[in-house]
Amino acid sequence: MTSDRMPLPQEWPFAYTLIVAILLIVISTIGLLSVYDYLQAEERMTSDLNTLQSVTEKSIRESIVDVDTGLKLFDDSLNLRLQRGFSLFLEEYERSGWDPGEMDLAALKTELGGDMDLYVINETGVIVYTTYSPDLGLDFKEIPDFYDEITRMRLGDAFSPDRVVHDPETGQIRKYAYMPTPDHRYLLEIGLIPDALVEERNQLRSQESTQEFVTLNPYLDSIAVYDIFANPVNESDKPPDPATRALLTETIIPGRTDYEVREDGKQVRYLFIDLKDPDYPSDPSVVVELTYNTALIQSQLDRMLYYRAAVGLLAIVLSSAVIFLVARRLTRPIEEIIDDVDVIARGDLDHTIRVAASREVMRLERSINTMVASLKAAISRLRESEETIREYSEHLEEQVEARTAELQESTGRANLYLDIMTHDIKNATNTASLYADLLMEELEGEPRSYTEKVQKSLGKSVEIIRNVNTIRQIQEEATVLRPVALDPVIRAEIEHYPDVPIAYAGTTASVLADDLLPEVFTNLIGNAEKFSDPGGRITVRVEEHGDEVEVSVEDNGPGIPDEQKPHLFARFSGGDGAKSGRGLGLYICRMLIERYGGRIRADDRVSGRPEEGAAIRFTLKRAA
Numbered sequence: 001m002t003s004d005r006m007p008l009p010q011e012w013p014f015a016y017t018l019i020v021a022i023l024l025i026v027i028s029t030i031g032l033l034s035v036y037d038y039l040q041a042e043e044r045m046t047s048d049l050n051t052l053q054s055v056t057e058k059s060i061r062e063s064i065v066d067v068d069t070g071l072k073l074f075d076d077s078l079n080l081r082l083q084r085g086f087s088l089f090l091e092e093y094e095r096s097g098w099d100p101g102e103m104d105l106a107a108l109k110t111e112l113g114g115d116m117d118l119y120v121i122n123e124t125g126v127i128v129y130t131t132y133s134p135d136l137g138l139d140f141k142e143i144p145d146f147y148d149e150i151t152r153m154r155l156g157d158a159f160s161p162d163r164v165v166h167d168p169e170t171g172q173i174r175k176y177a178y179m180p181t182p183d184h185r186y187l188l189e190i191g192l193i194p195d196a197l198v199e200e201r202n203q204l205r206s207q208e209s210t211q212e213f214v215t216l217n218p219y220l221d222s223i224a225v226y227d228i229f230a231n232p233v234n235e236s237d238k239p240p241d242p243a244t245r246a247l248l249t250e251t252i253i254p255g256r257t258d259y260e261v262r263e264d265g266k267q268v269r270y271l272f273i274d275l276k277d278p279d280y281p282s283d284p285s286v287v288v289e290l291t292y293n294t295a296l297i298q299s300q301l302d303r304m305l306y307y308r309a310a311v312g313l314l315a316i317v318l319s320s321a322v323i324f325l326v327a328r329r330l331t332r333p334i335e336e337i338i339d340d341v342d343v344i345a346r347g348d349l350d351h352t353i354r355v356a357a358s359r360e361v362m363r364l365e366r367s368i369n370t371m372v373a374s375l376k377a378a379i380s381r382l383r384e385s386e387e388t389i390r391e392y393s394e395h396l397e398e399q400v401e402a403r404t405a406e407l408q409e410s411t412g413r414a415n416l417y418l419d420i421m422t423h424d425i426k427n428a429t430n431t432a433s434l435y436a437d438l439l440m441e442e443l444e445g446e447p448r449s450y451t452e453k454v455q456k457s458l459g460k461s462v463e464i465i466r467n468v469n470t471i472r473q474i475q476e477e478a479t480v481l482r483p484v485a486l487d488p489v490i491r492a493e494i495e496h497y498p499d500v501p502i503a504y505a506g507t508t509a510s511v512l513a514d515d516l517l518p519e520v521f522t523n524l525i526g527n528a529e530k531f532s533d534p535g536g537r538i539t540v541r542v543e544e545h546g547d548e549v550e551v552s553v554e555d556n557g558p559g560i561p562d563e564q565k566p567h568l569f570a571r572f573s574g575g576d577g578a579k580s581g582r583g584l585g586l587y588i589c590r591m592l593i594e595r596y597g598g599r600i601r602a603d604d605r606v607s608g609r610p611e612e613g614a615a616i617r618f619t620l621k622r623a624a
Helices: 014-076 079-095 105-111 144-154 195-208 212-216 242-255 295-345 359-442 446-476 486-494 517-531 562-567 585-595
Strands: 116-121 127-130 160-166 173-180 187-192 220-226 259-263 266-273 286-292 482-485 502-504 510-513 538-545 548-554 600-604 614-621
Touching (some): 014 212, 144 173, 242 266, 482 486
Antiparallel strands (some): 116 127, 548 614
16 A cells, blocks of 8 residues: 655754644734734624714714704794894785786885885795896796695695705705795795895804714715705705716715715715605705725734734744744753664664653653563574474475375366266166156056156256266366357257247357356246246347447246345245246356356346246347
């Protein structure tokens, strides 16, 4: 047996092997610890980012909601003035005979102090009359949600104030309120321009600035706030780029939901803060854009990785120095022992191992010295034994030749006796069989049945003698195979059973066999005839499969149980039925088939249905 291990070079010292092995363990340990520490730091930093992100976003939401609550209180403080303005607005509408075209809106604006613009909105949501010419003809159907609100107010009877809003184009703030006309044909609107209160409201509104959260969160780069029209709320905020505006107007604002975008080294979070109040038609909801710098975590991890790598490299260098010193101390005594063993191996058995300081090495030295002493004693005894063996070997060849001659002589005598016995028994059996045939013709009744049994017994004796001769031929004769035509052999054996219906279609195949091949068919057809039902039929099939020829001998008898099939071809093996014997027929068949290089097996005539008969199948090599 050879080893699969690759041998180490002879010049590779054990000390170096030990150093390399320990270094591999140390480097692997340091590497695993560094990786674990790196993963822990990454998890910790990610957790810190998530925590800061959650706290920051919660604080921003609360801050904007609080500011909006203060702004709502400020906006509601203007409602009383607007209500008073609507009393004059409605008086003018009644004076004109409910015809807005006859109303003097310019004079009414002057009467109201000049800081209020007046609007008349018809049933289709269009501003048909106003003191603020840029809004003339404005169609609120283009803003479906707001159109639904003004339609609801036009059909109602109540004063409806709105929040202070910014004009998207001019940036000017206005406080709007609405009142339906008594005939519900129009919706009157007043837009207050509270110039005296702009600075005060802006001071309150400046609390919306959330830039202080940038300094509190190291991962937060910037904050931007956009209104429901995707316009920046704070003057310092830049308008969104086209891609961001499309995301706001098509996804976030219609869905009124948060959104997140991840890019290389950056995470952008969009928080939709719902400030819509069902009591007001305007929607002051905002979208807060938070830009997080996730690359900061990676840069911190990279710095930590460089630091860990430097520390690990230093630890490896120091460990290497310590390991080298320890390995030299451990391996030096072993090297000395190896030198002493080499001296002993060259034949100097009187050489002793030098004593070392280590207790374990001292035990090894004592063991080697003891082994050398035992080896010397064994060599001495071996030399003494060599003389004795030499004496025995001188006479051994003569004894083997004498025993071989005796064995050959005994074998010859045994074969001679066997030939004489076979010849005489066969002659006596043939004579007895002849007299039995004569008696069969003369006797009737019970004497005839006894004679039939005698005749069968004589036939069994003939079969035994044939089997013994066949086995002796198989064992003594050398195997010399030659091409043999199957068809004549099979037909010759079938002719021995003229009273038995045997189906055989013929074949042109030739196989490698010898003169004993007919014994196979004699035994198999005889067995099939014995086990077939009365009036049954035997079938012999020959099929060619490549380089092999498969032969089947089938009957319609009781079949062979599955548990008996593997043992059927053993010596003196038989079935359990009344017709089963204890002969050598199938054993001889197996010996001959294996002699020819084939295989034999017991099978069912119909696969899976042993009760419908048995089939003995064997293969032979096809002759070229």
